[in-house]
Amino acid sequence: MIRVQVSNFEVQAEYERLTSAANCGATAMFVGRVRDFAHSSGKDFHLEHYPGMTEKVLTQIERDARKRWSIHEFSIIHRVGKLEVNEQIVFVGVSSAHRADAFDACQYAIDVLKTSAPFWKKEGDYWVEAQTSDVDRAEHWLNKT
Amino acid sequence: MMLNILYFAKLADELGCKQETLTISAPEITLTTLKAQLSTRGDAWQTQLNAPTTRCAVNQVLVNDNTVVSADAEIAFFPPITGG
Numbered sequence: 001m002i003r004v005q006v007s008n009f010e011v012q013a014e015y016e017r018l019t020s021a022a023n024c025g026a027t028a029m030f031v032g033r034v035r036d037f038a039h040s041s042g043k044d045f046h047l048e049h050y051p052g053m054t055e056k057v058l059t060q061i062e063r064d065a066r067k068r069w070s071i072h073e074f075s076i077i078h079r080v081g082k083l084e085v086n087e088q089i090v091f092v093g094v095s096s097a098h099r100a101d102a103f104d105a106c107q108y109a110i111d112v113l114k115t116s117a118p119f120w121k122k123e124g125d126y127w128v129e130a131q132t133s134d135v136d137r138a139e140h141w142l143n144k145t
Numbered sequence: 146m147m148l149n150i151l152y153f154a155k156l157a158d159e160l161g162c163k164q165e166t167l168t169i170s171a172p173e174i175t176l177t178t179l180k181a182q183l184s185t186r187g188d189a190w191q192t193q194l195n196a197p198t199t200r201c202a203v204n205q206v207l208v209n210d211n212t213v214v215s216a217d218a219e220i221a222f223f224p225p226i227t228g229g
Contacts, residue, residue, distance in 0.1 A: 032229055047228070048153060048154050049228070050151070050153055050202075050205070050221060050223065052205055053202060053205035053206075053221070056205050056206075078228065078229075089229070090228070090229050110229060113228065113229050114226070114228065114229040115226060116207070116226065117226065117228050117229075118153065118202075118221075118223060118226055118228075119226060119227065119228025119229070120153060120154035120155070120223070120224065120226065120227050120228070121227045121228070122154070127154055127155040127158075127224070127227075128227045129225075129227070130198075130224075130225030130226065130227050134229075
């Protein structure tokens with residue numbers, strides 16, 4: 001399940017959805033929150049995205065994860081628009097029979113999302129710069145087929 | 146032919162443009178040629194479109210500059226992604 005939305009999400013509700021299938025022995029979840037990138041608290045924080053392409057990329061991440069690991073339920077929720085420092089911004093959740101599949105698929109999804117899903121963070125007038133460490137983490141998965 | 150071109154994030158700010166419809170007098174064009182044509186608009190265009198970090202998508206799929214685009218394509222230029 002893929003959702004791109006302005007509104008916040010409730011981790012407990014997402015956890016219950018992930019574990020609604022039978023035989024979910026393991027569930028891994030990742031929650032990302034807004035950091036104070038420019039150390040300028042109080043400034044507007046904004047998340048821009050490319051509508052259409054974003055959903056397409058996230059759907060492909062789910063499809064690829066399901067090919068690589070044994071997954072029951074899979075969720076990515078990404079927020080867009082105006083956000084405050086410390087607010088929840090992204091949720092990735094994977095349920096599976098065993099923990100290795102859940103952990104690996106969850107980490108894969110957030111690492112690949114970070115370099116391939118078209119979202120951009122802006123704090124005040126400052127566009128957040130991309131990190132080369134993020135590219136390294138994504139390539140680690142994409143080269144390991 | 147008509148092309149729909151989108152610009153995002155820092156690129157849109159620097160170029161002062163988020164979206165445009167461009168008429169090209171050819172049935173198809175490579176991205177390299179399109180970028181060269183847009184670059185004649187001025188320094189900001191030249192710098193932003195040709196920066197090695199600038200990404201391009203055609204019909205919402207990431208592509209390289211050798212890609213040929215044809216009528217009614219949706220082309221997007223944007224800086225490196227910073228979501229998550």
